Amino acid sequence: MKRKTRQKVVVLGAGFGGLRACQALADSNVEITVVDRQNHHLFQPLLYQVATAGLSATEVAQPVRAILAGQRNVSVVLDEVVGLDLAAKKVQLKEQLVPYDYLIIALGGVTSYFGHSEWEQYAPGLKSLDDAIKIRQRALLAFEKAEVSTSREEQKRLMTMVIVGGGPTGVELAGAFAELSRHVLRSEFRHIDPAQAHVILVEAGPRLLSHLPSELSESATRQLEALGVEVLTSTPVVSISEARVEVEGRSLNAETIVWAAGVGANSLTRSLDVPLDRAGRLVVEPGLFLAEHPEVFAVGDIASVKDQHGKPVPGVSPAAMQMANHVAAIIHRETEEGVDVPARRRFEYWDKGTMATIGRSAAVAKMGSLEFSGLPAWIAWLGVHLLFLVGFRNKIAVFLQWVYSYVTFRRGARVVIHSGTASDNKGKS
Amino acid sequence: MKRKTRQKVVVLGAGFGGLRACQALADSNVEITVVDRQNHHLFQPLLYQVATAGLSATEVAQPVRAILAGQRNVSVVLDEVVGLDLAAKKVQLKEQLVPYDYLIIALGGVTSYFGHSEWEQYAPGLKSLDDAIKIRQRALLAFEKAEVSTSREEQKRLMTMVIVGGGPTGVELAGAFAELSRHVLRSEFRHIDPAQAHVILVEAGPRLLSHLPSELSESATRQLEALGVEVLTSTPVVSISEARVEVEGRSLNAETIVWAAGVGANSLTRSLDVPLDRAGRLVVEPGLFLAEHPEVFAVGDIASVKDQHGKPVPGVSPAAMQMANHVAAIIHRETEEGVDVPARRRFEYWDKGTMATIGRSAAVAKMGSLEFSGLPAWIAWLGVHLLFLVGFRNKIAVFLQWVYSYVTFRRGARVVIHSGTASDNKGKS
Numbered sequence: 060m061k062r063k064t065r066q067k068v069v070v071l072g073a074g075f076g077g078l079r080a081c082q083a084l085a086d087s088n089v090e091i092t093v094v095d096r097q098n099h100h101l102f103q104p105l106l107y108q109v110a111t112a113g114l115s116a117t118e119v120a121q122p123v124r125a126i127l128a129g130q131r132n133v134s135v136v137l138d139e140v141v142g143l144d145l146a147a148k149k150v151q152l153k154e155q156l157v158p159y160d161y162l163i164i165a166l167g168g169v170t171s172y173f174g175h176s177e178w179e180q181y182a183p184g185l186k187s188l189d190d191a192i193k194i195r196q197r198a199l200l201a202f203e204k205a206e207v208s209t210s211r212e213e214q215k216r217l218m219t220m221v222i223v224g225g226g227p228t229g230v231e232l233a234g235a236f237a238e239l240s241r242h243v244l245r246s247e248f249r250h251i252d253p254a255q256a257h258v259i260l261v262e263a264g265p266r267l268l269s270h271l272p273s274e275l276s277e278s279a280t281r282q283l284e285a286l287g288v289e290v291l292t293s294t295p296v297v298s299i300s301e302a303r304v305e306v307e308g309r310s311l312n313a314e315t316i317v318w319a320a321g322v323g324a325n326s327l328t329r330s331l332d333v334p335l336d337r338a339g340r341l342v343v344e345p346g347l348f349l350a351e352h353p354e355v356f357a358v359g360d361i362a363s364v365k366d367q368h369g370k371p372v373p374g375v376s377p378a379a380m381q382m383a384n385h386v387a388a389i390i391h392r393e394t395e396e397g398v399d400v401p402a403r404r405r406f407e408y409w410d411k412g413t414m415a416t417i418g419r420s421a422a423v424a425k426m427g428s429l430e431f432s433g434l435p436a437w438i439a440w441l442g443v444h445l446l447f448l449v450g451f452r453n454k455i456a457v458f459l460q461w462v463y464s465y466v467t468f469r470r471g472a473r474v475v476i477h478s479g480t481a482s483d484n485k486g487k488s
Numbered sequence: 489m490k491r492k493t494r495q496k497v498v499v500l501g502a503g504f505g506g507l508r509a510c511q512a513l514a515d516s517n518v519e520i521t522v523v524d525r526q527n528h529h530l531f532q533p534l535l536y537q538v539a540t541a542g543l544s545a546t547e548v549a550q551p552v553r554a555i556l557a558g559q560r561n562v563s564v565v566l567d568e569v570v571g572l573d574l575a576a577k578k579v580q581l582k583e584q585l586v587p588y589d590y591l592i593i594a595l596g597g598v599t600s601y602f603g604h605s606e607w608e609q610y611a612p613g614l615k616s617l618d619d620a621i622k623i624r625q626r627a628l629l630a631f632e633k634a635e636v637s638t639s640r641e642e643q644k645r646l647m648t649m650v651i652v653g654g655g656p657t658g659v660e661l662a663g664a665f666a667e668l669s670r671h672v673l674r675s676e677f678r679h680i681d682p683a684q685a686h687v688i689l690v691e692a693g694p695r696l697l698s699h700l701p702s703e704l705s706e707s708a709t710r711q712l713e714a715l716g717v718e719v720l721t722s723t724p725v726v727s728i729s730e731a732r733v734e735v736e737g738r739s740l741n742a743e744t745i746v747w748a749a750g751v752g753a754n755s756l757t758r759s760l761d762v763p764l765d766r767a768g769r770l771v772v773e774p775g776l777f778l779a780e781h782p783e784v785f786a787v788g789d790i791a792s793v794k795d796q797h798g799k800p801v802p803g804v805s806p807a808a809m810q811m812a813n814h815v816a817a818i819i820h821r822e823t824e825e826g827v828d829v830p831a832r833r834r835f836e837y838w839d840k841g842t843m844a845t846i847g848r849s850a851a852v853a854k855m856g857s858l859e860f861s862g863l864p865a866w867i868a869w870l871g872v873h874l875l876f877l878v879g880f881r882n883k884i885a886v887f888l889q890w891v892y893s894y895v896t897f898r899r900g901a902r903v904v905i906h907s908g909t910a911s912d913n914k915g916k917s
Contacts (some may be wrong), residue, residue, distance in 0.1 A: 098628060098904045115546035117901040124676040125902065134678045137632040154636060188905045199527060203566040207583060247553040249563045456885060472546040473554065475527040476617045 065090050066394050069150055069159035071140055073100050073123040076359030076379035077165035083387030085130050089394055092157060094150070096139040098122055101188065104376060104444060105457070107228060109191035110317070111235035112199065112243075115472040116188045118457050140166070140327060145352050161354050161390050164341065165383065168360035168374060171323030171338070178299040182221075182318040185228060194317055196475045198236065201314040202244060205251045218256040219313035221304045223296055224320030225262030226269075227415040230279055232317055233260040234417035237286040242419075243473075258288045259311055261304065263295040263320070268415055268423065270373065275423040278432040282421040296320075322374060324361050336363040345405035347386055353400045356389075358382035366408035376447070377411050416440045494519050495823050498579055498588035500569055502529050502552040505788030505808035506594035512816030514559050518823055521586060523579070525568040527551055530617065533805060533873060534886070536657060538620035539746070540664035541628065541672075541902040545617045547886050569595070569756060574781050590783050590819050593770065594812065597789035597803060600752030600767070607728040611650075611747040614657060623746055625904045627665065630743040631673060634680045647685040648742035650733045652725055653749030654691030655698075656844040659708055661746055662689040663846035666715040671848075672902075687717045688740055690733065692724040692749070697844055697852065699802065704852040707861040711850040725749075751803060753790050765792040774834035776815055782829045785818075787811035795837035805876070806840050845869045 066089045070077045073095035081093050099120040108114040127133045138152040143162075150157045170184025183190055198220065205217040218240070222233045240256035247253070260267070260283065266276040267283075267290065280290050297305040299318075304311040324339035333349055334342040340363035341349065347364060349355045359379030364372050372378050385406045392398050412426030414436060422436035431439060445458055495518045499506045502524035510522050528549040537543040556562045567581040572591075579586045599613025612619055627649065634646035647669070651662045669685035676682070689696070689712065695705040696712075696719065709719050726734040733740040753768035762778055763771040769792035770778065776793060778784045788808030793801050801807050814835045821827050841855030843865060851865035860868060874887055 098632065098902070115544045116905055117544035117903045120903045122676075122902045124673075128676040135676075136636060137629075138636070188903070192905065200566075203527065207565060207567070244553075247551075247557040247564075455888065459884065459888070473527070473551045474546050474549045474617070476545055476621065 066160040066390075067092070067158060068161045068163065068390060069094065069157055070163045070165060071150065072165035072167055072359070072361075073097075073135075074103070074165060074167045074359060074379065075376040076167070076383045077163065078123070078126065079380040079383035080163045080165060080358065080387050081127060081130065081133050083384050084390060085132070087132070087387070087391045087394060089132060089161075089390065091133045092136055092159075093123065093127070093133060094136045094138055094140060094152060094157070095123055096137070097187070098124070098137050099188075100126055102447075103186075104447075106185055106188075106191050107231045107235060109188065109472065110185055110194040110198075110232065111239055112195050112473040113235060114457060114460060115474075116192060118460065118472075120188060143327065143331060145331065145333075145349075145355060148354065159354075162356065163383070163386055164355065164357045164361055165359050165379070166325040166327060166361050168322040169325055170318060171321035172318065173321055175299070178318065181299045181301055182223060182304070182316040184318045185232070192476070194315070195472075198239075198315045199473060199475055202240075202248065202251070202253060202256075204314070206248050207250070214251060215257070216302060216312040217314045218251065218253070219259065219311070220256070220315040220317070221259045221261060221311050221313040222317050222319055223261050223299075223304065224318065225260055225264065225267035225290075225292065226319065227413075229260055229262070229317075229319035230267055230283065230415050230417060232319060233258050233283055233288045233290075234286055234421065236315075237283070237288050238418045241287060254287075257313075258286075259313070260288055260290050261294050261296060261306060261311075262290075262292045265293050267292065271413060271415075271423060271425055272430060275425060275430055275432060279415065279417060279423045282417045282423075282432070286418055286421070322360065328361065338363070346389065346403040347382055347406050348389075348400075348403070353403075356386045358386055364406060367405065372406075372408045373413075375413070378408055381408060382406060414440045414443065495589040495819075496521070496587060497590045497592065497819060498523070498586055499592045499594060500579065501594035501596055501788070501790075502526075502564075503532070503594060503596045503788060503808065504805040505596070505812045506592065507552070507555065508809040508812035509592045509594060509787065509816050510556060510559065510562050512813050513819065514561070516561070516816070516820045516823060518561060518590075518819065520562045521565055521588075522552065522556070522562060523565045523567055523569060523581060523586070524552055525566070526616070527553070527566050528617075529555055531876075532615075533876075535614055535617075535620050536660045536664060538617065538901065539614055539623040539627075539661065540668055541624050542664060543886060543889060544901040544903075545621060547889065547901075549617060572756065572760060574760065574762075574778075574784060577783070588783075591785065592812070592815055593784065593786045593790055594788050594808070595754040595756060595790050597751040598754055599747060600750035601747065602750055604728070607747065610728045610730055611652060611733070611745040613747045614661070621905070623744070624901075627668075627744045628902060628904055631669075631677065631680070631682060631685075633743070635677050636679070643680060644686070645731060645741040646743045647680065647682070648688065648740070649685070649744040649746070650688045650690060650740050650742040651746050651748055652690050652728075652733065653747065654689055654693070654696035654719075654721065655748065656842075658689055658691070658746075658748035659696055659712065659844050659846060661748060662687050662717045662719075663712055663715055663850065665744075666712070666717050667847045670716060683716075686742075687715075688742070689717055689719050690723050690725060690735060690740075691719070691721045694722050696721065700842060700844075700852060700854055701859060704854060704859055704861060708844065708846060708852045711846045711852075711861070715847055715850070751789065757790065767792070775818065775832040776811055776835050777818075777829075777832070782832075785815045787815055793835060796834065801835075801837045802842075804842070807837055810837060811835060843869045843872065 068089045068091045070093040102119040105119045124135045142151040172178045201217045205214045208214045222229045237258045240253045244253035294306045341357040342363045360374040414424035416422040420434045422440045424431045424436035497518045497520045499522040531548045534548045553564045571580040601607045630646045634643045637643045651658045666687045669682045673682035723735045770786040771792045789803040843853035845851040849863045851869045853860045853865035
């Protein structure tokens with residue numbers, strides 16, 4: 060086999076796309092550098108469980124170094140991307156300048172407030188472990204404050220949670236918060252009844268889970284309502300301020316507000332002189348590379364591309380991994396066999412199905428033409444997520460955690476690490 | 489049985505002493521309020537494992553509310569004690585004033601720098617989850633910085649850890665850091681060899697673990713040295729500044745410095761007009777109450793008392809729990825049977841033994857007249873700690889975690905939640 064000199068592949072981001080790209084190049088004669096500003100790969104589909112005290116932070120994250128330890132052609136760098144010089148083929152990190160022959164941009168998405176970045180301070184998004192832990196602390200401390208509050212109105216506000224956005228993350232958060240208050244915390248307080256907590260899910264569009272068939276949206280709504288969640292559809296948010304969400308004709312007072320409505324691209328894309336879509340994602344060729352810079356690829360949530368049927372590829376982890384495999388195959392062929400850009404194939408997306416969990420035995424799922432809801436969907440969801448969880452330890456620990464939560468209705472991760480005091484009001488004894 | 493009106497028992501602190509006091513009063517006709525500024529009970533003997541990335545924060549902590557959920561005569565209040573009015577029998581919390589008939593002070597100890605509080609910023613202690621997570625992040629990020637550093641001298645400093653204090657916590661930290669660098673991180677870096685990391689344990693006294701017989705101190709030193717730890721005894725610290733510990737005749741440059749040398753009493757005691765010992769602990773009668781205020785008890789690390797043999801009761805969790813049982817028995821008798829203060833018995837301490845773990849298969853233990861070291865001590869240590877771990881879930885999860893770490897030499901909790909960037913220097917590629 061003919062071997063060219065060792066090409067440098069730089070991968071930006073160690074999410075599902077970036078990590079898979081590294082792994083898929085394990086047997087290629089390339090020198091890979093993967094850069095992430097976090098030391099861990101995050102299993103984002105379960106992040107909502109950290110926010111709702113079902114799992115601990117370390118159960119949904121693994122050090123990138125540990126995952127790639129056995130792969131000798133990869134260096135892991137903990138650093139942040141500051142800029143890209145596409146002409147000079149160099150990545151500027153905070154601490155060093157890294158040249159590349161091939162670049163794979165897999166930086167993922169960020170929470171988008173559709174031009175209302177001032178809402179972020181009142182309604183955090185859920186993208187990182189830090190976000191999840193902050194939301195968990197806020198929600199748990201709200202019950203503590205309510206327990207010592209002497210004002211009915213204040214207690215009501217403290218025990219109200221508003222989730223903005225009826226996509227999978229919003230649905231999962233709403234269901235998990237409802238279960239937390241109705242089952243997990245039930246018998247632990249003396250002055251409040253956590254089961255009276257009020258979870259409101261606000262969606263601007265006409266139905267939840269708009270990427271699924273409408274029967275599944277309806278099923279999800281029914282399952283959420285059975286858990287006591289108030290579902291408001293066709294209800295755009297007008298404004299958000301401290302502990303308050305204004306929607307048309309109604310003002311929602313809530314101590315805990317979570318924004319699960321919008322995903323935008325990493326802001327780095329705007330600094331590049333290349334085509335972007337409306338969300339700021341990189342518009343790539345069907346082969347997943349930039350038209351003017353064929354050595355630069357984009358995969359995952361930061362890439363905007365249509366599949367073989369002309370439909371936009373969705374921002375989900377299986378899509379990111381499939382894209383990464385595609386790009387790795389191109390790089391492998393070109394470095395090993397010396398073929399050139401015109402030989403690159405187009406990316407074809409294989410939709411394995413979509414699902415969202417709502418709670419204990421409650422979920423909706425679509426796989427090909429099959430549609431499930433309730434317990435069968437929940438079991439499918441459980442299996443698929445365990446299967447995909449990165450790292451042996453996490454799989455076992457998470458599985459036991461789930462079995463335990465299921466059997467006992469308790470949750471193991473209800474710990475506030477940076478604790479404040481409980482209340483804003485005085486006088487109760 | 490004669491029943492008096494329901495007495496109010498206020499318990500300050502939900503550590504081993506406070507929690508046990510609540511539980512031991514489960515069948516008494518009293519109204520208990522337990523106050524802690526954290527929402528969780530912390531299994532402190534395993535906290536060093538959180539600092540060294542062996543366990544996650546939620547594995548060594550359980551919500552106080554969850555532990556006491558089934559006990560109807562307890563209210564849990566998340567708040568901070570601001571002051572005590574012993575004459576008026578009231579506790580001032582940040583958010584409310586709580587009256588009591590009986591008070592159990594179980595606030596535990598704090599890290600003491602022997603008058604050098606300015607050292608704290610450079611050499612954090614290990615008392616809370618927050619402390620442990622900060623130490624873990626610092627140590628893990630040090631290796632990341634070393635990986636991209638181009639200066640040999642800087643790499644050496646980054647890969648050096650100094651632990652001050654040769655008691656059980658210091659010994660356990662030193663052993664766990666040595667194993668982390670020599671085994672766990674070994675194959676994950678490309679530019680540094682983590683096995684070259686340098687762990688230095690500094691002790692002012694002539695030997696480690698001074699509460700154990702000298703043969704066990706020697707054994708601990710040998711076991712630590714076998715792991716590559718440099719043990720410096722009879723070496724008092726002269727000063728500590730940023731990344732530097734000065735000892736007599738030598739300057740130790742280390743990115744990670746941990747203070748495990750001193751425990752003092754909670755500063756609240758100094759605001760009271762009652763006898764204190766030199767460390768600021770409350771000097772109590774042999775029955776564990778204040779001479780001038782027999783309705784006020786102190787248990788655990790905040791109490792200074794001699795046992796039936798005239799020896800000071802040590803600041804360990806079994807002692808705190810035994811004291812709590814003693815106090816609960818007194819309160820139970822007085823409230824149920826109407827006996828009075830002169831009938832109170834003295835506290836008798838039953839020493840169940842002492843142990844310290846050093847690493848995988850390495851430990852020292854003393855139980856009665858039996859002394860162990862190496863594997864038998866390690867197995868004993870493992871068993872005793874699992875036995876005492878609070879909460880079913882944690883026991884199972886921690887056990888699996890340990891089995892997994894033991895079999896694979898990996899650690900599951902190596903996640904930096906609030907990540908910075910990797911290096912202070914430029915230029916490497």
